[in-house]
Amino acid sequence: MRSLRQYRLFVTLLVLPVLAIVLIVVLVMALTGGGEEESTAGATPTATPTAVAGGLPSTPSAIGVTPVAPPITVAPTQPPVPEPTPPATPTPTEPPVPTPTPTPEGPIEYAVQEGDTLFSIASAYGVSVADVVDFNDLPDENFIFVGQVLEIPTDPAQVIERRESRPVATTAVVVPSDGLNVRSAPSTETGEIQYVAPGGSELALTGVIEVIDGIEWREVDDGNWVQAQYLEIGVRAAPTAAPAETAAPQPTPAPAATQAPAGETVRATVVPTAGLNVRVSADPNASVAYVAPGASEVELTGETQIVNGVTWWRLTDGNWVQGQFLKFG
Incomplete structure (x- = not known):
């Protein structure tokens, strides 16, 4: 729009002077042609030609001639050069946000009803009986009771995760030769020493692990706890024959031992x-x-x-x- 207005202004400024010049020329020609016509009307209408040598008539000495102004050549108008249109800046397109994959719904709790069997429950939820048994750690797949709450997995990954997170019972051998303190709780401060497991002896572990203040504790099958750093886990003690007596050697009799009267506590x-x-x-x-x-x-x-x-x-x-x-x- 701005370029069009500039173009119109340019043409107007160029045409006005040309029109003025043309108007002036027309006025001059009109004035000059009128005077000559009047002077011609008052003169003798016929001019007598004069003979010259050679027998040819001479050109009249005075002939009324109307001067004609040379044509005015107007330089062609240079059309304005349109201003270049700046290239359009592309609008950056944001990449589409990926839609997160919906997380499968967690395990479903189901209360056993009258007449239910593991097979009917598993079929209703589209899972296998083995998965229900494994997921709930059932001791007997043929025994469930009314009111029992079962967790039904909705995704195979849940079964694998539950299986891997379940403690696995194992054995371990006590490494220190002087034995290992077995405590009532996984703590050296609050756990009381219940007994000392001899060096090289085998302990049965439940697989339950607790980490307290950076120390890993393992639960023994009798409910007590030991520090894992003093155990060789996953191995069994080498079977041996009747072990030789390792008790303290018999001391030399004390010469001044006092005898107590018999029959009294x-x-x-x-x-x-x-x-x-x-x-x-x-x-x-x-x-x-x-x-x-x-x-x-x-x-x-x-x-x-x-x-x-x-x-x-x-x-x-x-x-x-x-x-x-x-x-x-």
């Missing part, structure tokens, strides 16, 4: 600092039930037996110790 202190073997019967070759630590106190029933000249005292827990290694009073 008394307390005594273990004299050897290395401890004292507590045996299941009054026999130096009997199995060692445990080792009573040195300086610890034991409770005696007062019952004694003399075997090969050695007096044995019965503990209140039913085991036996040699009286020569005890201090009474």
Whole structure:
């Protein structure tokens, strides 16, 4: 629109001077032609030709001639050059946002109704009986009861995820030769020591894992806990024959041991600092039930037996110790 208006203004400015010049020329010609006609009308109408040498009549000396103005040549008008149209800037097209794949609906809870079977439930939801049994960890696929709530998987990935997340029972061997503390809870602060698993012994683990303060704990099948860093997991202890007795060696009899009167329940202190073997019967070759630590106190029933000249005292827990290694009073 702007270019068209400029073009019209340019033509108007160019045409007006040309029209003015043409008008002036017409006026001049009109004025000049009128004067000559009047002077011609007052003169003699016929001019006598004059003879010249050669016998040819001469041209009249005076002939009325009307001067004619040369034509005015108007330079052709240069049409205005249209301004180039700037190229249109393409509007950036945003890539389409991908539509997320809808997540399958989670497991469906179903309460068992009267007359239901696992087969009818699985068929109703389009899954297999094996998947329902595996997903709910059912001990018997032929036994369900009214009111029992079952989880029905809606996607095979849910079955795989549930199976992989389920604890897997395994075994482990205690690595430290001096044994491993077995605690009541997965913590060295709040978990009380229930017993010490001997080095090289085998523990049955439930597969349940807890990580507390960066330490991995494993649950033992008796409900207690041990630190996994001291276990060789997934292996079994090598079977051995009857293990040799590894209890503390028999100490040298204390010369100043005090004998307590028989028939009374008394307390005594273990004299050897290395401890004292507590045996299941009054026999130096009997199995060692445990080792009573040195300086610890034991409770005696007062019952004694003399075997090969050695007096044995019965503990209140039913085991036996040699009286020569005890201090009474």
